[in-house]
Amino acid sequence: MSGTITLESVTKHFPGGVVAVDDLSLEVEPGEFLVLVGPSGCGKTTALRMVAGLEEVTSGQIRINDRVVTRLPPRDRDIAMVFQNYALYAHMTVRNNMAFGLKMARMPRAEIRRRVDEAAAMLGLSDLLNRKPRQLSGGQRQRVAMGRAIVREPAAFLMAEPLSNLDAKLRVEMRGEIIRVQRRIAAPTLYVTHDQTEAMTMGDRVAILSDGVLQQLGTPEEVYDRPVNAFVAAFIGSPSMNLIHATLERGGDGLAVAFAGARIPLPADAASTRPGLAERAGGPVRVGLRPEDFGRPGGAPIDVDVTRLESLGSELVAYLTPAGATDGPLLTARLDRGEKLVQGETARVTVDATRLYFFDAVTGDAV
Amino acid sequence: MITSPGMRLLKLIAIVLIVIWSIGPIVLGITTSISTQREVNSIPTHWVPHSPTLQAYRALLNGSTGQTSGGTVVQGGDFVHAMTNSAVIALGAAALTLIVSTMAAYALGRLRFRMSGGVLALLIGTLVIPIFVVVIGLFQVMANSHLIDTKRGLVLVFVATQSPLATWLLYTQVREMPHEPEEAALIDGCRRWQAFVRVVVPQMSSGIAAVAAIIVLSVWGEFLIPLLLTTTMNAKPVTVLITEYVGKYTTNYPILAAAGVLALIPPAILALVLNKRITGMLAGSS
Secondary structure, eight states: OOOOOEEEEEEEETTTTEEEEEEEEEOTTTTEEEEOOOOOOHHHHHHHHHHHHHSSSSSSEEEEEEEEOOOSSSGGSOOOEEEETTOTTTTTTHHHHHHHHHHHHHHHHHHHHHHHHHHHHHHTGGGHHHHHHTOOOHHHHHHHHHHHHHTTTEEEEESTTTTSSSSSHHHHHHHHHHHHHHHHOOOEEEEEEEEHHHHHHHOOOEEEEETTTEEEEHHHHHHSSSSSSSSHHSSSSOOEEEEOOOOOETTEEEEEETTTTTEEOOOOOHHHHSSHTTTTEEEEEEEOOOGGGGGGOOOOHHHHHEEEEEEEESEEEEEEEEOOOOOOOOOOEEEEOOOOEEEEEEEEEEOOOOGGGGTTTTBBBBB | OOHHHHHHHHHHHHHHHHHHHHHHHHHHHHHHTOOHHHHHHHHSSSSSSSOOOOHHHHHHHHOOOOOTTTTTOOOTTTHHHHHHHHHHHHHHEEEHHHHHHHHHHHHHHHHOOTTHHHHHHHHHHHHGHHHHHHHHHHHHHHTTOOOOTHHHHHHHHHHHHHHHHHHHHHHHHHHHHHHHHHHEEEEEEOOOHHIIIIIIHHHHHHHHHHHHHHHHHHHHHHOHHHHOOOSSSSOOOOOHHHTTSSSSSSSOOHHHHHHHHHHHHHHHHHHHHHHHHHHHHTOOOO
């Protein structure tokens, strides 16, 4: 099974002038797991619902397997969808829930039974086929929803925050399960979530949306290492990247960023690897600093006040402000658990200056 | 909540009064129905019959003459016929009302169309119009349509009077139901009406059952409209027939009471069976 999901300049206007999705173009390739991620209200669910046919498209075109489906009703799109709250048919047994779509397609009974049994075995639901949804746990319900989608053998899979209603531990388990099932059936999958961890761990590629506009589309590594703007940089990664309003100074030792009394000299090749950087010398710039790039051996030292410490056992999350700065930015740092910091005192930490990100102070675009 | 002993006593008295007020007439009806006419008229009153008898029930079910039943003539089979009429009218009205109201509630609650709010307001607005206001016009319409003294005529009138409340109650349920199951059905290959029949209606089943019970109970107890629109046993329900057991000069109270008790049984059973669903629906939790 292979196919594609293509969105071409898809736009959705809601009554009252709200633009939920603005000129969105992307393609889910055969067998690919593409995650649409963004904060609440960014238009990701609306985009998915347009692909499903549950929401009308204002302009643009949607194709599934190169077939234009923009104006087709959901039943004619050859898709299956998994919903956040499972959307199971409460009055039907697990077997009938899974068989419903096949019955609607008037498939022979023996084939329906074969497909349902096969999917149930794949999802560990074989013993639950005669139960009603209310007799199942959250995780089991989610599996039934997956099973209902799988048995259809659709051209494309759509998933709308399917793990949001599960507890943290089960969510991690189900992530692996969904990926395993998707790999096995190899249908293109468009997966919507607001959880960047889910996006990074599950997606072959990740599309980040903000205010209905696609910000960046790339592999998890690309969007993490080379965010196109400050929004993507802050959204991807946990804890979030520190974004600091700083001044780019040119001194005897080359370029350096200065903020709230702290000064970080940049490596000699910084200007050559980022051509836009030199011309900003002497002006404002937004500097991005990932929490894990603190405390690197050989990094540039800065003095900080330790505002708060959180021990996660495996590591230490420290909230720091530049030493002596009353209105300095609050910096988040992920440090080795052996780091000797004391809450309320001043300390010297190092920053890996080769790993700094730079964004335009006004537009937020990456430099 | 902590309450003082005085408050608790007041509450207890209130509860006892309410129970007496609700159960008292039924108990009185039952004791009267198993008494003889002579015992009912005796002074001092016999609250508990000295020699209980089912004579009144036999007279109701098998018929009686004025002589055997103290002035009240009961035609054999009339009472059963009237009970059947009541059942047919109540169940017919409930079935038709539910078909109309479930669809209306779904359309008003789910579909986006102009003036849907206005339609709902208009519908609910009709609830405040007393039936007496339209009774003359209604009679004229029914007479012109040759629906006087027919069960289907009464069914139609009750569908008209019951559907606003039924639609309103079901509308609130539709509004509270999640959209996703029917969207899943649309994706699973259903047209909208198929999703409605196969997924929405089963989801609404508890509300539909509660509304059905409310309609049956309400129509079963209707008196004025059937009194106006029926003339013979062809459509006369039990509520109207019972009044005919009140004689001009004498009334056989045991027969009147027995008729009341028997007429009470079907709605009482329905209310007991669906008690939880009805109270849940009225409390908005269904």
